[in-house]
Amino acid sequence: MKYKSQKVAYWFFALSMLLFVLQLVYGFIMGFAHAGFDGLHDIIPFNTAKAVHLNLLVVWLLSGFMGAAYYIIPEEAQRELVSVKLAYVQLISLALVGVAAIIGFHFNIWEGRKFLEIPRGLDYLVVINVLLFLGIILTTLFKGKRRTTTALVLTMGLFFAALLYLPGMLPFDSQVTDSFFRWWVVHLWVEGVWELIMGGILSFLLIKLTGVDREVIEKWLYVIVGLTFLSGVLGTGHHYYYIGVNKIWLIVGGIFSALEPLAFLAMALFAVNMYRKGEKKHPNKLALYWTLGAAIVSFVGAGLLGFAHTLPQTNLYTHGTLVTAMHGHLAFWGAYAMIVLAIISYSLPNMTGRKLYDSSRGRMAFWFSNIGMIGMTVAFGVAGVVQVYLERKMKMEFMEVQKEIEVHFYVLILCATLFVTGIILYIIDFYKHGRPTDEAIDLTSTD
Amino acid sequence: MLSKKQARAFFLGGTLVTFLIFIGLTIFSLSKDVDQTNHENITEAVVRGKNLWDSNNCMGCHTILGEGGYYAPELTKVIDRRGKGYIKAVLMSPVAWEPNGRKMVAYGFSEEEALDIIEFFDWIDDIDLNGFDTVVSPLAKDNN
Structure with a gap:
């Protein structure tokens, strides 16, 4: 840690971890309900659990991204944040808006729009909160001594993520156009601007961990985010195949979606090559595990598994089935959850001064969570494929099929238990690092 | 280079x-x-139905146009499969509807509200979905 104000990041990361744990609790409620045990139905029906599970994911990842920005931007811009107080105000207001939304979901206060369930009134508070965040980051960057590509890509990602929230606030009478513009937010976030954020964080971590020249890493960063947008923007079309818009999207979405894995492949190759090329052997092995893991697992989850059902001919049968849940879980985990865990693993020892590098607990956290998530993905995948064949090919009734695939949710719950064990170990590690301190400022000669 | x-x-x-x-x-x-969004046939009842659909987060369990929660049945072409009477009964039921042991929230909608939601489903059924409607709905008229 080079600047005192970077400590703000710690509290964003702590909020992330708290919300992450809550997200997993609601995931279990849904898993058990799918397996036939919906004992909590009267208090937390499935649609509540689903809205909470999805929105907590979004909020904890955003909190992680914001924490990452508060850590990275001062170091890249070579100056303190312009206001630490405002950053804390922003943190508290983010937590309050998030918690208010989650509580509201339990009392039928929401908008029934997947991923964007936060009611309209709270949407305005989200906008104010994000504007405050962007204000702090942009002013720091503007007043800084240097403007690096890493900082610019990260900030651009955060700025466009905020801008793209707006189409989701437009009211529509038609379910089709409502859905059409909902994807402007959800798809262009996760397969567009969030990848800028991921790329920015990845670039920062690779510079710090491998010691490869910044110019080389940042050049390839441009290529990767370029490939991301080249394929991802028009790849939005794969959400438009069967929702009631023109057939042109079958062609455009099909071609550009098929290119989307290339961006993820490039990112994985880039990270692994930079690691091989790097002469600096940073002692923080755990951060390296998570960084390379994010690049590789995102290729498998977002790239390969996305491609598995993205062609229109396949998607005709898989659209609206658990096959989507298979892809969604490994994609979010690899691309976004793991990169947040990577920046936390890297920055935590620097903020607290406790160099708990390469602990066996930390390594177990990595492997348990990853093996658990891969198992969950396989369980979702098998359930999804069986669902497609029985329901869409054999024309069995929805609920008869659901009975047939219940067994796969037992497997899912077992794998989720392993996954959660890994996450708990990670959080114990987080806790063991203690609080951030100004004294840590001179202890970071190796970063 | x-x-x-x-x-x-x-x-x-x-x-x-x-x-x-x-x-x-x-x-x-x-x-x-x-x-091909069937926009011209949106009536006030369809809009009221959509608002009820949204404000109760039906998409949190069901899917429509293939989008939603994957926990309860796809509702595109549901009128063809079940008929309006069945749907009305489910929507107005004061106790949790429980097919095969999987419970639906007992919304207990009024008759007017139930009819609005049915109007919404009816409107959905006339959207040109590039063939998805025939795949998703085994009993849909187009498929028989």
């Missing part, structure tokens, strides 16, 4: 071009001549 400047030009240029094409295709696919 690619320079950093060229890499930046590739990123900015590629993004700008694809985004402009995306905007163009959006305008095209929602334009009047090729519109």
Whole structure:
């Protein structure tokens, strides 16, 4: 840690971890309900659990991204944040808006729009909160001594993520156009601007961990985010195949979606090559595990598994089935959850001064969570494929099929238990690092 | 060898071009001549039905147009499969509807509300879904 104000990041990361744990609790409620045990139905029906599970994911990842920005931007811009107080105000207001939304979901206060369930009134508070965040980051960057590509890509990602929230606030009478513009937010976030954020964080971590020249890493960063947008923007079309818009999207979405894995492949190759090329052997092995893991697992989850059902001919049968849940879980985990865990693993020892590098607990956290998530993905995948064949090919009734695939949710719950064990170990590690301190400022000669 | 400047030009240029094409295709696919969203048949009852659909987060369990929670049945073409009477009974039920042991929230909608939601489903059924409607609904008229 080079600047005192970077400590703000710690509290964003702590909020992330708290919300992450809550997200997993609601995931279990849904898993058990799918397996036939919906004992909590009267208090937390499935649609509540689903809205909470999805929105907590979004909020904890955003909190992680914001924490990452508060850590990275001062170091890249070579100056303190312009206001630490405002950053804390922003943190508290983010937590309050998030918690208010989650509580509201339990009392039928929401908008029934997947991923964007936060009611309209709270949407305005989200906008104010994000504007405050962007204000702090942009002013720091503007007043800084240097403007690096890493900082610019990260900030651009955060700025466009905020801008793209707006189409989701437009009211529509038609379910089709409502859905059409909902994807402007959800798809262009996760397969567009969030990848800028991921790329920015990845670039920062690779510079710090491998010691490869910044110019080389940042050049390839441009290529990767370029490939991301080249394929991802028009790849939005794969959400438009069967929702009631023109057939042109079958062609455009099909071609550009098929290119989307290339961006993820490039990112994985880039990270692994930079690691091989790097002469600096940073002692923080755990951060390296998570960084390379994010690049590789995102290729498998977002790239390969996305491609598995993205062609229109396949998607005709898989659209609206658990096959989507298979892809969604490994994609979010690899691309976004793991990169947040990577920046936390890297920055935590620097903020607290406790160099708990390469602990066996930390390594177990990595492997348990990853093996658990891969198992969950396989369980979702098998359930999804069986669902497609029985329901869409054999024309069995929805609920008869659901009975047939219940067994796969037992497997899912077992794998989720392993996954959660890994996450708990990670959080114990987080806790063991203690609080951030100004004294840590001179202890970071190796970063 | 690619320079950093060229890499930046590739990123900015590629993004700008694809985004402009995306905007163009959006305008095209929602334009009047090729519109297949069934927009012209949206009535006040359909809008009320959609609002009830949204405000109760039905999508949190069901899917419609293939989008939603994967926990309860797809409701595109549901009228063809079940008939309006069955749907009305489910929507107005004061106790949790429980087919095969999987419970639905007992919304206990009024008759007027139930009819609005049915109007919404009816409107959905006339959207041209590029063939998805026949796949998703084994008992849909188009498929028999």
